[in-house]
Amino acid sequence: MSEQTPYEPRIVAFLCKWCSSAGSDLAGVSRIQYPANATPITVACSGGVSPQYILSALRKGADGVLVSGCHIGDCHYMEGNMHARRKLYLVKELLEFAGVEPERFRMSWVSAAEGAKFAQVVRDFVEDLRPLGPQDKLNAERP
C-alpha cells in the first residue's frame, strides 16, 4: 500500500465502549489532533479482548496492537479490565517467545474524561513503534 512509504506503523486499537472509546470521543469533541495510524475497534470490555485477536491482528499485518480499557477499579463490568490485565500481560511473553518485539503490544487505561490522554497514548505508541520498523515476523502476507 502506498501509505507504507515512508513507513507509518499500522495500529489496531481495541477500545472498551465505556471508558476508552468514550475517551477517544472526548478527544474528538475537544478537537485534539493525533496521528491516524490507529484504527479503533470498539469492544464492550477490554476483558473481552482475546489474545487471539492480538495475534490475528499481527498476522494480518498490524505493526502494533493497543488495548485500552477503564482504569483499574472503574471497570463498567466490575472486573473485566483486571481479567484483561492478567491475561494480556502474558501476550507480551508469548510475543517475545515468538521473536516479536513485545513493545508492539500495549495496554492503557483511559477514562471517558481523558480525551487528551487518549490522544497522547496514540501519539506515544506511534513514536515508539517507528524505530521498530514494519512487523514482518507474524505478518502472513502484505495485502
Next chain:
Amino acid sequence: MSSKKRTGVFVCHCGNNIAATVDVAKVARVMATEDSVVYSEDYVYMCSDPGQKAVIEAIKKNQLDSVVVTCCSPNLHEKTFRDNAQAAGLNGFTCEIANIREQCAWVHKDRNVATAKAIKISRSAVRRASRNQALEPIGIGVTRRVLVIGGGIAGIQAALDLANAGLEVVLVEKQATLGGHMIQLSETFPTLDCSQCILSPKMVEVSRHPKIKLMTYSEVKEVTGYVGNFKVNILKKPTYVDPEACKLCDDCTQVCPVMVPNQYELGLTARRAIHIPFAQAIPASYTLDIDACLGLNPVRCGKCKDVCEAGAIDYDMLPRTVTEEVGAIVVATGFDLYGQDNLGEYGHGKIEDVLDGLQFERLCSASGPTRGKVLRPSDHSEPKDVVFIQCAGSRDPAQHCAYCSKICCMYTAKHASLYKHHVPDGRAWVFYIDIRSGGKGYEEFVQRTMETDETIYLRGRVSRLYQENGKIRVLGTDTLSGQNVEIDADMVVLALAMTPSKGTAEAAKVLKIGRDKDGFLAEAHPKLKPVESVTAGIFLAGTAQGPKDIPETVAQASAAAAKVIGLLSQPRLTHAPTVAKVRAAHCTGCEMCVDACPYDAIHLENGKAVVNAVLCEGCGTCQSTCLRAAIEVKNATLLQMNEMIEAVLGY
C-alpha cells in the same frame, strides 16, 4: 464473506463536521464494492428527518436486511438509527454505526489520511453487520420500589416526589438524622428565608409518609442485580435508643459524663456521648455515640440508662443487616467542604477565628452555638472587621481544586450581608476573583450586599494570613487599584471549595458507578443525560454529581425522581439481547468461563455451560477466556471480530 446479506451503507456529512476532512462520497463508493453491500449513499444530515426518511425508503426499495450508518459516535445516534431501521421493518440489531466523526474527522487534518481511516472504520462495521443476527430484547420484571441514598435536601426531595407518585421508597441516611448540610444553614440566598423553616416540614413529611421507609444511621453495604431488580444490603447501626419509646426529655444528656466536639455545630460546641443532633432532628430521638461512650457496661457508667424513665435505652441493641429489593436507585450523597488543613497559606485550620462557611452559618443561626450572635470563637467578642475569602481551594489547578464551586460567590455575599445585619457598625471585606451570580435575583442580591449593606469588595487573592496581637493579619492584593492590602481582621471566613463527600466515594464503589476527575459522580451524558449514571437504573441528584445550590439540587432531585417514575411505570423492562451464548457441542465443561464471569451469569448444567441471559451484560470476558471458542457474545462473535480486524488492516 457471507454474501447473503443485503446491506445498505449511509455515509453522513454531518454538515461540514465530517465532510470537511473526510471524502464522504469516496467512502460511500468504496463501501459499495463490499460483497454484502447492495446500496450506498451519502447525505448531509443523516440524523435529520429527511435523512432518516431516505434511509427508510432505501431499505424498502432495495429490500435491505441490514444497515450501516457511518456518522458520529454510537453514543449519540445508535438508538436513533436502530429505531429508524425498526420503523422500516428491520430488526434494530442489524444496524451498525461506524464512528467517523469523533474518532476520525475531528482528530485528523489531512484529508487523504482521514478518508483512508474512515474507510477502514466503515468497512469493519460493514463486515460486522454482514454477520449480525436479528435479536429480540429480553423482557425482565420490575420491582416497583426505589432506594434513595442520602437524606439531605436532594434525597428528601427525590423520596417525596417518588412516594407521592405512589412508589415505595427506602431512604437511607448515614447520619442519625435527616437534613444533610442544608439543615445547618442559617438563611438561604437570595431571599434570606430560614433554612430550617423550609426544610423541617419536608423532613417531617418524609417521616410520616406511608410510602417511605426511613432508615437513618444506616449505610448501603452491597448492591447486586440490575435495573428493575436490585438487591441491596443495608447496615443499620445501633443507636442504643428506641425512637418509639424515647420521650425527648433530655434527662440522659444531663448525666452523661463524656464531652466530644459536636459535628452538627462543626466543632464550635461540644455534646455528650448520648445526644440528639439538634432539637428538630428526624427521627426525633437520641443516639448513643458508641465511639465516645465510656462503654456499654453498666458497671463502668450506665448513668443514661438509669435515668431514662421511658426505658428507651437498650445497651444490647446490635447492628442489623436489612435486605431490600428495589427497581431503581437515586444517589444523593452530597458534598464535604475542602479541608482547611489543606490551606497552609490560610493557617492550616489552626487559627481559631478563621472559620469555614458552614461554621459561619452556625454562628448566624438562631439555633446555633451563640444563639444567633456573631461572636469570635476564641474570646466571644463581637468581631468588628471580618474578611471573607472566596475561592478558598477552588479555581486553583496548581494546588487545589481546578473547578469553580459555583455557590461560594452567592453565600459569601449572604454571609457579608447577614454579618452587617447582626453587627451594623462592623466592616465586611470580600476578596474575590470574579463574581459569578447567575440565577434569579442573584445579581441583585450581590449588588444589595455591596451597596445597601456597604460590604467592601476587593478583587484579588489573599496570599497569607497569620495571628498578631489578638487579630488576624490578612495580606492581600486589590488588583483593580494595583495596591497591596493589609487588614487586621477579627475574624476570617473561608468560602471553601465543595468536594464530593466521603459517602459519595463509598457509594460509587458499592454501586460500581463512575466518578469524574474531581471525584463527583459521573453522569451518563454531560448534556443529554444529566441525572442518569452510566449504569441503567441508577440516577444522580444533588451535589454528589457536582457543585450546585439548593434550587438546582431540588430541580435535579425531582428530575431524577421523574426518570425513575418513567422507568418503573413500564410493565416490563428490556435487557439488551447481545448476551453470551454457549455452543454446547464445543463446551467441555471446564468452568473457566464460570470463574471469569463478573456477573455469576454462567453455571454448569449436565456438564455444559449455560448462560442466564438476564444476568449477562455481554462484556465478553467469557469469550476471551474460553479455549475452545465454545462461548460467544451475540453480534460480537470471534468470526465477526476477526473479520473486523482484517477490515481495519485493509483486507
